[in-house]
Amino acid sequence: MSSKAMDQLRSALGECVDIEAAASVLYWDQATHMPEGGAPARGRQLSTLSKIAHEKITNPKMESLLIEAENQCNDFPEDSFEHSFLRVARRNFERAIQVPGSYVKRASQLRCELYDVWTRARPDNDFKRVSSLLKENVALSVEYSSFFKGHAHVADPLIDHADEGMTAEMIKTLFSSLRPSLVNLVKEITDEKPFDDACLRQNFPLQAQWSFGEKIIRKLGYDFSRGRQDKTHHPFMTSFSIGDVRITTRFKEDDLSEGLFSTIHEAGHALYEQGINPEYEGTYLAAGVSAGVHESQSRLWENLVGRSRSFWVYFFPILKEAFPDRFRNLTLDEFYKAINRVEKTLIRTDADEVTYNLHVMLRFDFEMQMLEGKLAVEDLPEAWRERIKSDFGLIVSDDKDGVLQDVHWFSGPVGGVFQGYTIGNVLAAEIFEKVTQAIPDLQDQIAVGNFEGLLNWLTQNVYRHGSKMPAEQLIRNITSGKGLSSKPFLNYIESKYRTLLR
Ligand code: ZN
Numbered sequence: 385m386s387s388k389a390m391d392q393l394r395s396a397l398g399e400c401v402d403i404e405a406a407a408s409v410l411y412w413d414q415a416t417h418m419p420e421g422g423a424p425a426r427g428r429q430l431s432t433l434s435k436i437a438h439e440k441i442t443n444p445k446m447e448s449l450l451i452e453a454e455n456q457c458n459d460f461p462e463d464s465f466e467h468s469f470l471r472v473a474r475r476n477f478e479r480a481i482q483v484p485g486s487y488v489k490r491a492s493q494l495r496c497e498l499y500d501v502w503t504r505a506r507p508d509n510d511f512k513r514v515s516s517l518l519k520e521n522v523a524l525s526v527e528y529s530s531f532f533k534g535h536a537h538v539a540d541p542l543i544d545h546a547d548e549g550m551t552a553e554m555i556k557t558l559f560s561s562l563r564p565s566l567v568n569l570v571k572e573i574t575d576e577k578p579f580d581d582a583c584l585r586q587n588f589p590l591q592a593q594w595s596f597g598e599k600i601i602r603k604l605g606y607d608f609s610r611g612r613q614d615k616t617h618h619p620f621m622t623s624f625s626i627g628d629v630r631i632t633t634r635f636k637e638d639d640l641s642e643g644l645f646s647t648i649h650e651a652g653h654a655l656y657e658q659g660i661n662p663e664y665e666g667t668y669l670a671a672g673v674s675a676g677v678h679e680s681q682s683r684l685w686e687n688l689v690g691r692s693r694s695f696w697v698y699f700f701p702i703l704k705e706a707f708p709d710r711f712r713n714l715t716l717d718e719f720y721k722a723i724n725r726v727e728k729t730l731i732r733t734d735a736d737e738v739t740y741n742l743h744v745m746l747r748f749d750f751e752m753q754m755l756e757g758k759l760a761v762e763d764l765p766e767a768w769r770e771r772i773k774s775d776f777g778l779i780v781s782d783d784k785d786g787v788l789q790d791v792h793w794f795s796g797p798v799g800g801v802f803q804g805y806t807i808g809n810v811l812a813a814e815i816f817e818k819v820t821q822a823i824p825d826l827q828d829q830i831a832v833g834n835f836e837g838l839l840n841w842l843t844q845n846v847y848r849h850g851s852k853m854p855a856e857q858l859i860r861n862i863t864s865g866k867g868l869s870s871k872p873f874l875n876y877i878e879s880k881y882r883t884l885l886r
Contacts, residue, residue: 389452390466396449397473398666400441405624407433412622412630416614427496431489438488441480450477465663468852472668479545482531491524495795502794511765511783514794519761522754525798529755538755542800546675547807549856552752555803558810559745561870565878570738573726573881581722583714584640588707593635596706597647600699604685605839606631606651607658618791619646621653621682626665629657641723642734645686652685653678655839659847674855675801679808680815681846687737687809688816688876689830689838693720698833724884728776730785738877739776741809746771747790747802755799813873814863815846 407430414426440446450473460466498517505513525542532541537552544550598613616632623629631650635643656672664670672678689695693716696703700719704711711719726736732743750767753759759767768787769780780786788794792801820826823837830838845862853861860867 387453387456389449389456390469393446393449393453393473394469394667396440396446397668400437401666401668401670403433403437403440407437408622408624412624412632415616415618415620416632423500427493427500431492431496434492435485435489438480438483438485441477442485447477447481450474465669465852468669469667472851475548476668483528484531487524487527487531491528491797494520494524499791499795502788502791506784506788509782509784509788511788514788515761518764518793518798521793522761522798526755528797529799537752539752539799542755542797543803544800546800546804548674548854550676550803550807555748555807558868558870559741559748559806562741562806562810562874563745565874566738566741569878569881570726570728570742573738573885574728576885578727579721579725579884580718581641581725583711583719583722585638586640586710587637588635588640588710590635590637592706593640593643596703597633597644599702599706600644600690601631601647601651603833604648604651604655604689604835606654610658611654613647619650621650621657623654623657623671626658626660626662626670629654645690645723648690649682649686652682655685655842656681656847659839659843660850661848661852664850664852669850669852671851673849673851673853673858675804676807676811677846677855677858679804680811681808681842683808684812684816684842688812689835691723691737692827692830693717694827694830696720696723697831721884724880726881728778730772730776730778730780731789733790737809738881741806742775744802744806746775747792748806751793751799751802807868810868810870810873811859813876814859814866814869815842816876817872818845818862818864 410426410430410433414422418426450470454470454474457466457470460470494517498514498521501517502514505511526538529535529538529541535541535544535551539552543552543555601613602608610627611629611631613631613633615634617634619631619633621629621631631647631654633643633647633650653672656678660670672681696716696719700711700716703719724736726738728739729735732740732747735743746768749771750759750764753767754761754764765783765787768783772778772780772786819838819841822841823829826838829835846858849858856867863869
């Protein structure tokens, strides 16, 4: 049963979804195939599309349609499509209406310029070149927050945008439940002789890496008839519809793990989007529900599956065939140790499962301080160096391996981005614990290359729902009411690494 207003609203919002998908195609093209000369026009085209989408969604006609549909459909049960559709439509409308169109355009232009300058400042190791634009970006982020009322912390609206229902306070609590154990474990592991990972740093022909990666993700369940893979500088997943979910990857000839694990990571994001209920197509429900839940899926496939021993029981012989001579004298256990080497390093994206969250905490703390006005942008490189020294005992000699390394602050808001990575790591372990209870022989299935049981469980419990229920409710459902907890993650890494150290 539906109403006329509901149908009209669905079709009007469907146009917004289409415009945003068209913008995503342009982003994807920019990051994969576009010639350099296309850059100035592409920035303009994207900013035009974001302006049109914003105008459409904040149009007074949209609000009256929304009110009418809400009035006609208020007796739909809470678990119905209509109820969720209206909840998400109302949330998106309320968010959009608070933010002036002129701000949307200004922010989009500044961030396009900042990103462009950053792409050159980073290789040139020149923080000064981005510093004044970054300062403006911090101010824009604070301004964004000021459009919303009733929050306790300036970062809350930014966090809520990516991870609905979460606040700065909740993130701080989560981080402090992780940090002491992580610091201890890192110390314990790095005091030992590091695992030898030289086997991963031989010469690996790019075409062979590409084929091997593709073989893996096909086996995991990534559907190439509803997606494709291309090369890029910074790998990402993007969805234009449930029938077209694309991934990108990058390879290094002298480092197997880079391309291998980023391919599995992005495929994990894509399995989520490909698994959404097809009935949600063309609506805002046809998307992963939050940054943290999304990252839980990429990290689950990348780490809990892709860096597990069972996974390589199946894939190690195939790897040996793909790269003849490279692993001739290596045992499965030596390879397993190599891909799980723990090391204090400068770069977040290269970090192992144990040190990774410490990188996230550092960035989150700096975001908070910048938004609170307690850390000036000019002082950021030095603050970064000091924190790396105290957290990792390392010297940052170049800002390109320090404050300039991540694209986030130079292309989007400052605040609300990094917490999703740690929520993802924590949630991945929590979800995997549940799957293991439901499928007691899961590791045996993985060891023979059977991922169907795992994928089906995740599809039924996570993927098919898309954004139908808020992230918090989805997490509560999966965890039998417990909610987000760092315990399963700590149990997982402590038991994994203590076994490895033996
Ligand atoms: Zn990711």
